[in-house]
Amino acid sequence: MTQSVVVQVGQCGNQVGCRFWDLALREHAHVNKKGLYDEALSSFFQNVDSRRSDGRGCGVGGRIQHLKARAVLVDMEEGVVNEILQGPLREVFDSTQLLTDVSGSGNNWAVGHMTYGSAYREQIVDKLRKAAEHCDCLQCFFLIHSMGGGTGSGLGTRVLSLLEEEFPEVCRIVTSIYPSAEDDVITSPYNSVLAMRELTEHADCVLPVENQSLVEIVNKIKHMSHGAKPGATIRRDSTVISGQGGLSGAEKPFDAMNNIVANLLLNMTSSARFEGSLNMDLNEIAMNLVPFPRLHYLVPSLTPLYTLADVNVPTRRLDQMFSDAFSKEHQLIRADPKHSLYLACALMVRGNVQVSDLRRNIERLKPSLPFVSWNQEGWKTGLCSVPPVGHSHSLLALANNTCVKPTFMELRERFTRLYRKKAHLHHYLNVEGMEQSFFSEAVTSLSSLIEEYHHLDATKLKLMPDAPRLCIAT
Amino acid sequence: MSVVTVQLGQCGNQVGHQLFDVICSDAHEAQRIYSCSSCERFFYRSRQGELVARAVMIDMEAKVINQSLTKAAKSGRWKYGDTSYFSQKQGSGNNWANGYCVHGPRHREVVEELVRREVERCDRLAGLMAMMSVAGGTGSGVGTYVTQCLRDIYPKSFILNHLTWPYGTGEVIVQNYNSVLTLAHLYQLSDAILVHENDTVHRICSQLLNIKHISFSDVNTVIAQQLGSVLQPALTADSHGVYSRNPLGELVSALACHPEYKLLSVSSIPQMPSSSIAYSTFSWPGLLKHLRQMLISNAKMEEGIDWQVRPLAGSERTRSLTGPSFNTSLANLLILRGKDVYSAETGSFEDPALYTSWLSSGEAFTLWKSPVPFNKYEKSATLVSNSQALLKPLDNMVGKAWNMFASRAYIHQYIKFGISEEDFLDSFTSLEQVISSYSQLC
Ligand SMILES: Nc1nc2c(ncn2[C@@H]2O[C@H](COP(=O)(O)OP(=O)(O)OP(=O)(O)O)[C@@H](O)[C@H]2O)c(=O)[nH]1
Ligand SMILES: Nc1nc2c(ncn2[C@@H]2O[C@H](COP(=O)(O)OP(=O)(O)OP(=O)(O)O)[C@@H](O)[C@H]2O)c(=O)[nH]1
Ligand SMILES: [Mg+2]
Ligand SMILES: [Mg+2]
Numbered sequence: 001m002t003q004s005v006v007v008q009v010g011q012c013g014n015q016v017g018c019r020f021w022d023l024a025l026r027e028h029a030h031v032n033k034k035g036l037y038d039e040a041l042s043s044f045f046q047n048v049d050s051r052r053s054d055g056r057g058c059g060v061g062g063r064i065q066h067l068k069a070r071a072v073l074v075d076m077e078e079g080v081v082n083e084i085l086q087g088p089l090r091e092v093f094d095s096t097q098l099l100t101d102v103s104g105s106g107n108n109w110a111v112g113h114m115t116y117g118s119a120y121r122e123q124i125v126d127k128l129r130k131a132a133e134h135c136d137c138l139q140c141f142f143l144i145h146s147m148g149g150g151t152g153s154g155l156g157t158r159v160l161s162l163l164e165e166e167f168p169e170v171c172r173i174v175t176s177i178y179p180s181a182e183d184d185v186i187t188s189p190y191n192s193v194l195a196m197r198e199l200t201e202h203a204d205c206v207l208p209v210e211n212q213s214l215v216e217i218v219n220k221i222k223h224m225s226h227g228a229k230p231g232a233t234i235r236r237d238s239t240v241i242s243g244q245g246g247l248s249g250a251e252k253p254f255d256a257m258n259n260i261v262a263n264l265l266l267n268m269t270s271s272a273r274f275e276g277s278l279n280m281d282l283n284e285i286a287m288n289l290v291p292f293p294r295l296h297y298l299v300p301s302l303t304p305l306y307t308l309a310d311v312n313v314p315t316r317r318l319d320q321m322f323s324d325a326f327s328k329e330h331q332l333i334r335a336d337p338k339h340s341l342y343l344a345c346a347l348m349v350r351g352n353v354q355v356s357d358l359r360r361n362i363e364r365l366k367p368s369l370p371f372v373s374w375n376q377e378g379w380k381t382g383l384c385s386v387p388p389v390g391h392s393h394s395l396l397a398l399a400n401n402t403c404v405k406p407t408f409m410e411l412r413e414r415f416t417r418l419y420r421k422k423a424h425l426h427h428y429l430n431v432e433g434m435e436q437s438f439f440s441e442a443v444t445s446l447s448s449l450i451e452e453y454h455h456l457d458a459t460k461l462k463l464m465p466d467a468p469r470l471c472i473a474t
Numbered sequence: 475m476s477v478v479t480v481q482l483g484q485c486g487n488q489v490g491h492q493l494f495d496v497i498c499s500d501a502h503e504a505q506r507i508y509s510c511s512s513c514e515r516f517f518y519r520s521r522q523g524e525l526v527a528r529a530v531m532i533d534m535e536a537k538v539i540n541q542s543l544t545k546a547a548k549s550g551r552w553k554y555g556d557t558s559y560f561s562q563k564q565g566s567g568n569n570w571a572n573g574y575c576v577h578g579p580r581h582r583e584v585v586e587e588l589v590r591r592e593v594e595r596c597d598r599l600a601g602l603m604a605m606m607s608v609a610g611g612t613g614s615g616v617g618t619y620v621t622q623c624l625r626d627i628y629p630k631s632f633i634l635n636h637l638t639w640p641y642g643t644g645e646v647i648v649q650n651y652n653s654v655l656t657l658a659h660l661y662q663l664s665d666a667i668l669v670h671e672n673d674t675v676h677r678i679c680s681q682l683l684n685i686k687h688i689s690f691s692d693v694n695t696v697i698a699q700q701l702g703s704v705l706q707p708a709l710t711a712d713s714h715g716v717y718s719r720n721p722l723g724e725l726v727s728a729l730a731c732h733p734e735y736k737l738l739s740v741s742s743i744p745q746m747p748s749s750s751i752a753y754s755t756f757s758w759p760g761l762l763k764h765l766r767q768m769l770i771s772n773a774k775m776e777e778g779i780d781w782q783v784r785p786l787a788g789s790e791r792t793r794s795l796t797g798p799s800f801n802t803s804l805a806n807l808l809i810l811r812g813k814d815v816y817s818a819e820t821g822s823f824e825d826p827a828l829y830t831s832w833l834s835s836g837e838a839f840t841l842w843k844s845p846v847p848f849n850k851y852e853k854s855a856t857l858v859s860n861s862q863a864l865l866k867p868l869d870n871m872v873g874k875a876w877n878m879f880a881s882r883a884y885i886h887q888y889i890k891f892g893i894s895e896e897d898f899l900d901s902f903t904s905l906e907q908v909i910s911s912y913s914q915l916c
Contacts, residue, residue, distance in 0.1 A: 001536060002564045039536075137563035275537055277690045278645055279484060283567030287611075288647040291883035344647050356688035359676065362643055374878045381645040466873065467880035470902055472910045 001039040001060075002139035002272065004282065005131045006071045007159055010105075010112075010152025012177050013145040014073055014080045015254055019262035020144075021069050021089055027266060030389045031274070037064045040273040044070055045092075046134050057134055070134065072097055072127045074159065076116050076151045077104035096130065099123055105150025109191040110431035110438075112154020118433065120155075125162055132167065139272070140171040140282045142265065143203075147195050148179035148188035157198035164202050171283055173268075174203045175261060178333065178407065180212035181414070187424050189414035194438060196411070197445040204286045205296050207264065208404060210333040214257035217305055220329070221256075224306055263388070264300050264332065267396035270350050271384040278355070280348060280382025288380035289344045289400045295452060298346075298398040299337060301330040304391065318353065318393065322361035325397040326369065333407055340403035341460045342371045344378040351393025353383060372456060373464035405453040412446055419443070475600035475719045477515050477705070478592045479529040480620060483566075483613025484538045485638050486606035487531050488690060491542040492698035493605070494527045496849075498552045500702060504846050511707040511717045517552060518595055525552040528596065530588045531559035532620065534566050534577050534612045558592065560584050566611025570652040571891035573615020574659075578623075585620055586627065593628075601632030601665075601722035609640035609649035614656040618663075625663045632722040635664045636701065639671040639867065648884050650875035655893070657868075658901035661908060665722075666730040668738045669864055670697045674774040681777050682745045699849050700740045703856040708809055708842035718842070728807045728840035729860045731833070734911040735804050739863040741768055742856045743776055756853045758810070758818035765808075765855050766822050772801035772863050785827030802915045803828050803861035809842045812853035816843065830915050865912045872905050 008017030028041050037047040039060055045067040046057035058065065069092040075081050078100045084090065085098075099120060105112035132138050141163050145152030163172050176199065179188040199206050271280040290296045303324040325347070328336050349358065358381050371378050388394050418424065419439060428434050481490035494516065501512035517525040527546070531539050531554060539561045547553045560581065566573035593599055604621050606613030617635075624633060637656075640649045660667055675696050679688045683696070707717035710724060718724055730736050743765045744756060764776050771783035783800055806828070810818050820841055829838040848854050878884065879898060888898070 139564055275541065277488075279535070279537060279565070281535065281565045281567060283564065283569075284646075287567045287569050287884075287887055290887075291881075293886055354687045354689045355693070356676070356680070356686075358645075359641065359643075366643070374881045374883055375647065377643045377874070378647050379643055379645070380647045467877050469873065469876060470906045472903075472906045 001043060002137045002282070003043050003070060003135035004140040004142055004269065005128070005135065005138065006044070006069070006142045006144065007074070007128070007163075008071065009074045009143065009145045009156035009159060010149050011075060011077075011080045011146070012149065013152045013156060014075055014084065015252075016144050016175070016177065016258045016261045017071065017073070018084055018089055019255060019258040020265050021071070021092055023259065023262045023266055025067070025092070027389055031386055035064050037062055041067070043269070043273045046070060066091070068092055068094065069097075070131055072099070072124075072131055074099045074124065074151075074155065076101040076112065076155065078102055097127060099127060105154055107148070107185045107187050107191065108150040108427055108431070109154035109194045110428040110434040112150045112152075112156070113158045113194070114154075114431050114433035116151070116155050117158035121162070124159060125166055128163065128166060138167070138170050140173055141167070143172065143174045145174070146177040146179070147192035148177075148183050148185045150191065153191040153195040157195045157202070160198055160202045171286060172202070172204045173282070173285070174199060174206045175265065176206055176208055177261070178208055178210045178411070180210065180215070181410070183211070187418075187427075189411060189418055190424070190428065190439070192411055193415045193446055194442045196408070196449075197442040200294050200445055200449055203296060205290065205298055207298055207300050207398070208333050208407065209261055209264070209300065210407065211257065213332050213334050214260055217260060217329075218256045221306055260302065260305075260332070264302060264396065266388065267302065267348060267350060267394060268398070270386060270388075271348060271382040274384050274386040276382065276384035278381060278383040280346075280380070280384075284380065285346065285398070289346055289398060291343055291375070291400070292452070294449060295343065295400065297400070297404045299335055299401055299404060300332045301325045301397045301399070302332065303330055303395045305330055318357055319361060319364070321393065321395050322347075322365060325395050326365060333404065335401070335403035335407060337399045337401040337403045338369060340370070340401050340405070341457055342369055342375075342378060343400040343402070343456065344375055344380065345400070346380040346382070346398040348382045348384070348396040348398070349393065350384045350395075351387030351391065352385070353393050355383070358383070370460055373459060402453045402457045405450055405457070408446060408450050412443065412450065415443060475515070475598045476528055476596035477600050477722055478589065478596065478602050479516070479527070480589060480602065480604045480624075481529055481531045482604060482606040482617040482620065483533055483610050484607070485610065486604075486613045486617065487533055487538045487542050489636075489638060489694045489697055490529060490531070490605045491546060492691070492694040493701050494529065494546070494552060495549065496695070496698040496702040497706065498525065498549075500706060500848060502551065508707050508717065508844070508846050515600070515705070515707070515721065526555050527552060528592055529554060529558060530585070530592055532561070532585060532612075532616065534562045534573070534616065535564060536561040555592075558588060560588060566615055568609075568646045568648060568652070569611045569887055569891065570615040570618075570655045571888040571893040573611045573617070574619050574655070575892040577612065578616045578619025582619075582623060586623055589624065590627075599631060600720040601634060602628065603634045603636060603722065605636040607638040607640065608653040608656040609644060609646045610652065614652045618656050618659045621660060621663050632665050632720075632726050633663065634666050634668060634722050634726065635660050636668045637670070638697070639669055639871075641672045641676070642870070648887070650871050650878065651884065651888070651898075653871050654875045654901050654905060655898070658904045661736060661904060664736065665726045666738055667736050668740065668858070670700070670740065671774075671867055678745055678775050682775055684747050696745070700742050700856060703742060703811060703848050703854065704740065704809060704858055706844070706848065708811070708844040710842050711840070725807065725858065729805045729858060731805060731837070734908070735860055737864045737868070737908075737912070738858050738860050739774075740856060740858050741765070741774055742854065743768070744851055744854060745775065748850055751850055756851070758814065758853060761853060761855050762818065762820060762822065765857055769803065769806070769857060769859060769861070770801055770828060771799060774863075785825065801862050802830060803838065803859055804830055804833065804915060805838045805840070805860045807840045807842065807858040809856045809858070810853075811844045811855075812847040812851060813845070814853070815845050818843075862912050862915055865909065868905070868912075869909050872902065872909065876902060
């Protein structure tokens with residue numbers, strides 16, 4: 001079994017990361033009844049015996065002593081990390097995994113990327129190496145950050161290229177929280193576009209998540225739990241937005257939103273952690289979903305999101321789960337994959353679901369989903385037998401779909417609006433190492449990415465003839 | 475004589491496990507001679523007297539092997555050798571190149587040693603059987619590499635590859651690339667390639683066996699039963715009343731008589747829910763009439779057989795893929811098991827119109843029989859066929875891969891591990907050759 005290390009950078013990265021650790025602990029506590037440190041636990045946790053002086057973890061098979069998250073926490077201010085250290089999760093981290101400064105990056109990508117990136121380079125690499133040393137087969141780094149602020153977007157993407165330099169073989173999967181249109185960070189378009197270029201060049205896969213979509217989902221769930229029809233009770237304990245049963249106490253403002261992202265990560269890694277009749281390892285994600293190196297943005301959708309505790313019609317409910325994964329309401333960015341073009345699509349299923357259920361649903365949904373001509377059967381599936389806590393089954397769909405294009409275009413537009421007026425530019429250009437060309441190159445990179453999606457989109461309505469086959473002289 | 479099985483990747487290990495289970499329970503219920511002969515083929519006895527499979531399990535991740543080991547041990551009837559497996563921590567990520575160029579070479583010695591140990595345990599080696607899927611990275615890539623190593627070490631032994639072909643709409647997006655690379659390479663190495671298509675087996679589960687929620691284990695049971703009915707002891711024409719000694723060798727010499735033609739398909743009759751068996755009666759003429767029509771109309775199961783298809787006279791025969799759906803055979807092996815087997819009349823399979831003109835039907839047709847019923851059926855028949863049956867699916871597979879290749883999608887993932895566009899082109903070329911050969915069978 002392989003291990004993964006989570007690198008959480010900036011306020012958003014750390015807050016989302018904490019929800020992940022909380023829910024991961026709950027999930028393992030639920031599945032692991034014997035209290036033994038097993039392979040599944042080892043993928044994200046070390047088991048540390050405090051009596052051992054060398055600080056190394058114990059091997060798989062023994063009793064659980066003290067679980068430590070395989071994580072590196074980075075923030076350039078202290079608030080969030082300190083809160084974590086005072087909260088219920090303090091036990092799973094220790095000071096050697098943390099890196100903080102006091103003043104933050106002031107919502108400035110350049111400060112995070114250049115100033116802090118250079119100042120903390122050695123320390124960051126050191127902490128990453130330590131985390132890697134604790135793994136006997138490190139498969140994946142999960143970077144979590146926001147695009148809008150300074151630390152997550154600037155330093156986070158600096159960490160990304162450090163990962164590529166130091167661990168070229170290890171897969172880099174990035175979860176990026178995109179700002180909503182009315183984001184309170186005025187410079188968020190700059191930060192996001194500058195970060196985008198780094199993501200396009202250095203990540204293996206990026207899972208874009210928009211705060212606006214998270215807000216809408218959370219609101220809808222709240223609304224449903226108030227105005228539920230008699231007889232159809234909402235399960236408040238469903239894992240999707242609540243943290244109940246986990247370690248945390250009171251909910252903080254972003255918690256409900258962050259729980260959704262945490263679930264995305266849990267479901268994406270479940271098949272690598274638990275058994276199933278069709279395993280889907282983390283290195284299979286990029287292999288199957290990324291046909292061209294730069295086009296690695298995978299739109300996530302999670303179902304069930306809006307669970308009713310109505311278990312009377314299991315098959316229909318199961319089929320509904322598959323249909324929902326393609327609806328606009330279940331995407332974690334504001335996008336409509338059904339009306340754009342699929343390059344590839346993964347269905348990661350958990351719980352008591354069989355191949356026949358998969359086959360039936362793929363057959364049923366396929367006709368309504370446009371796929372690129374050379375990948376008409378671009379489906380990747382995984383079956384993990386362990387369902388998420390509180391559910392009988394769940395589905396995570398990852399779509400490599402041109403529907404990301406509008407999000408990127410909107411971002412470019414917001415960027416251009418600021419950039420035309422050179423608004424706030426001097427804050428960036430004052431930073432040592434930052435040059436104006438970074439802005440133009442970043443927007444060029446984004447434009448060419450948009451163009452690549454556009455080209456593919458243009459093939460959608462054309463009937464593409466099959467490539468003429470090789471002829472064999474007879 | 476004994477067969478050493480090498481199970482590779484998730485599919486290979488899951489199907490392989492099922493095969494040993496089927497063989498063990500079949501042998502268990504039968505009379506002594508049959509049972510001994512079967513056990514000698516596929517098992518040996520440990521010092522403690524347990525039946526141990528003559529198998530080596532290989533995967534680049536540990537989960538599946540652990541599961542198969544445990545399940546076998548739990549059966550209480552047989553088990554895998556305590557040290558006859560090799561696993562790593564991280565799979566090949568559905569990447570043939572990763573399996574073939576990286577994992578295969580890296581673990582060559584360990585794997586060869588494991589196989590050598592099993593081979594040395596056999597009094598006499600009948601041959602090697604490698605089982606795997608073609609769609610993933612380990613079974614396909616490592617499997618191809620291992621087959622190549624085995625071919626080098628055992629140049630004279632029979633090597634049969636059992637391949638599971640993916641569902642058309644797959645679980646792996648790059649499955650057609652992986653399949654093309656695997657098949658093109660195996661075609662040079664293997665003596666014969668026995669194929670099960672997941673789509674076909676899935677349909678058998680749903681339409682014939684009436685299984686509602688089909689799992690991989692249901693699919694694997696069907697595959698294992700079909701394979702078992704081929705590989706279990708049977709009497710050949712010249713074995714003079716004793717069970718034939720070398721199932722692989724006899725299979726290969728019966729069916730793979732020309733290096734251009736190595737693809738074998740399997741079909742069985744009857745296949746029905748076990749609850750219905752008690753209410754059914756079978757007659758040899760009825761079973762064989764159906765099986766023959768399945769063969770010539772290329773129906774993989776008894777439901778939906780096209781009874782219109784019939785052999786054409788020599789002059790009417792066409793040379794085209796799309797022509798009338800008559801399925802021309804190069805060679806067929808018919809295996810009958812059960813009651814009154816000696817009275818079964820199989821002349822209809824010897825009709826020259828079924829075969830190419832350049833082999834006599836005597837050479838093209840082989841018959842094995844066993845009076846021991848198999849798999850609860852009083853009478854059953856299995857046909858292993860080297861015919862155009864796999865032409866269509868092969869052509870589809872290559873066509874889809876070629877379309878993808880035309881846009882160069884996913885190629886960078888292969889280049890990363892050392893497989894170039896040239897290598898792809900070579901594989902495409904050699905499979906187009908195979909397609910062309912099979913389509914010209916007449
Ligand atoms: N979903 C979610 N979004 C958050 C959270 N915290 C902040 N954000 C979003 O992240 C962006 C701001 O980035 P932060 O992560 O706060 O900034 P930072 O990385 O700490 O960088 P500096 O504060 O500039 O040093 C805005 O778009 C916020 O809406 C969170 O916990 N969850
Ligand atoms: N019939 C059958 N097919 C299976 C089974 N497991 C996987 N498959 C098929 O095998 C293909 C996937 O290959 P796997 O065998 O899982 O892959 P692998 O060889 O382990 O390679 P990697 O996981 O990529 O390292 C798909 O076409 C599946 O349909 C099984 O138990 N039975
Ligand atoms: Mg901050
Ligand atoms: Mg595998």
